[in-house]
Amino acid sequence: MGILLDGKSLAQQERQRVMEKIKSCKTQPKLAVILVGTDPASHTYVHLKQLACQEVGIGFELFAYPTFVSEQELMDRIQRLNARPDITGILVQLPLPGQNPNPLITAIDPKKDVDGFHPENLERLRQGKPTLAPAVALGILKLIEATHLDLPKKHAVIIGSHLFGEPLAHLLSTYGIESFVISASDSDLSQKTITADILISAVGHPGLITKEMVKAGAVVIDVGTTKVEQKIVGDVMPDVLEVAGWMTPVPGGVGPMTVALLLINVLAAYQQQKISE
Ligand code: GUN
Numbered sequence: 001m002g003i004l005l006d007g008k009s010l011a012q013q014e015r016q017r018v019m020e021k022i023k024s025c026k027t028q029p030k031l032a033v034i035l036v037g038t039d040p041a042s043h044t045y046v047h048l049k050q051l052a053c054q055e056v057g058i059g060f061e062l063f064a065y066p067t068f069v070s071e072q073e074l075m076d077r078i079q080r081l082n083a084r085p086d087i088t089g090i091l092v093q094l095p096l097p098g099q100n101p102n103p104l105i106t107a108i109d110p111k112k113d114v115d116g117f118h119p120e121n122l123e124r125l126r127q128g129k130p131t132l133a134p135a136v137a138l139g140i141l142k143l144i145e146a147t148h149l150d151l152p153k154k155h156a157v158i159i160g161s162h163l164f165g166e167p168l169a170h171l172l173s174t175y176g177i178e179s180f181v182i183s184a185s186d187s188d189l190s191q192k193t194i195t196a197d198i199l200i201s202a203v204g205h206p207g208l209i210t211k212e213m214v215k216a217g218a219v220v221i222d223v224g225t226t227k228v229e230q231k232i233v234g235d236v237m238p239d240v241l242e243v244a245g246w247m248t249p250v251p252g253g254v255g256p257m258t259v260a261l262l263l264i265n266v267l268a269a270y271q272q273q274k275i276s277e
Contacts, residue, residue: 002220002244005143011256014142018263019056029270030059031089031114032081034074034104037067037097041227046093052259058266061087067097074104082109088270089114091262111273114265116167125170132265136202137168139257140221141175144198147219147246152176157192159184159235160202160223168200184208201235209236217245223254 022029031053035046046062053060063077074092081087090112092104105113110120116134124131144151156172156179158165165181172179182192184203193199193213201209202223214220224235234250241247248254 002217002241003246004241005146005221005246005248005253007139007143007248007253007255007257010142010146011139011260014257014260015052015056015263018058018260018267021267022057025267025270026274027086028057028059029088029266030061030086031091031266032061032063032087034063034065034077034090034092036065036069036074036093036099039095039097041225042093042095048259049262052263053266056263058263059086069099071099071103074099075107078104078107082107082112088112088273089266091115111276112269114262114269116265117163122167125167128170128174132269133171134164134167135261135265136164136223136254136258137171138261138264139254140168140200140223141171142257142261143221143248143254144175144219149219153178154197155195156180156198156200157182157196158200158202159186159189159193159208160200164202164223172198189213203235205235206233207235207237209240211237211240211243214240214243216243218243220244220247221254222248222250225250225255 033046050060081090090108091114094101105117106119108118110118113121113132116132121131125133154177156177158168158179158181169179169181184205190213194215196215196218198219199214200221204224204226206226206228220236220240222234222236225232232251
């Protein structure tokens with residue numbers, strides 16, 4: 001049997017560290033979140049981010065808009081937030097119910113882009129320069145580090161979108177891990193997953209990964225979250241733990257780590273802004 005990677009307790013340790021550092025900040029870092037529409041999952045995630053900010057002493061301001069708000073109104077809000085020195089981090093909760101997220105993300109001041117989705121920050125990541133990187137990818141790295149495996153030359157397979165997979169693949173390469181990003185509809189899915197020392201699934205398709213698809217002793221990171229009969233389930237079948245070396249549970253794996261790494265990004269963005277003032 002493999003070992004469950006406890007994201008909840010790892011996230012708690014990370015939050016504790018952020019809390020200590022926030023205490024020594026001269027002013028309070030503050031996160032602004034733009035939330036559009038009524039999607040229950042988005043509302044839940046934003047609420048979790050708010051609670052986490054409050055716990056560690058980061059300020060939080062929510063800007064909630066109705067489903068049919070215009071892109072221009074959101075753009076105006078982002079520009080006002082960019083201009084406010086007390087706001088040190090900005091994120092637009094995704095997915096949006098119809099608006100195009102790209103011009104909005106691009107409008108965020110890259111120094112305040114705590115999601116690490118701004119094209120300038122993604123480019124800096126590609127070039128190996130220090131930058132704000134996506135919290136989910138950073139959280140996954142911390143979970144992989146927690147295995148204490150020797151990582152160079154390991155082979156990772158990432159199932160998911162390009163937007164999710166590309167920054168993660170770059171971060172993994174800094175550890176000497178070679179990764180391939182593939183789609184869930186890949187015709188050779190199981191032939192590819194079985195070769196992975198590290199298998200990361202971010203699809204949102206319950207039961208996608210079965211134990212026949214997993215190499216013995218692999219690290220399996222489940223990023224999927226789908227609501228099934230009032231319960232949140234991942235992409236990976238629970239019995240994969242019989243063959244995997246390590247596996248993240250859903251809930252309690254990647255989710256809490258993503259929130260904790262967002263807090264680390266808010267602190268990093270704040271520190272960067274204070275240095276360049
Ligand atoms: N929706 C799902 N994950 C994320 C995330 O990391 N950031 C934002 N802004 N929205 C999301």
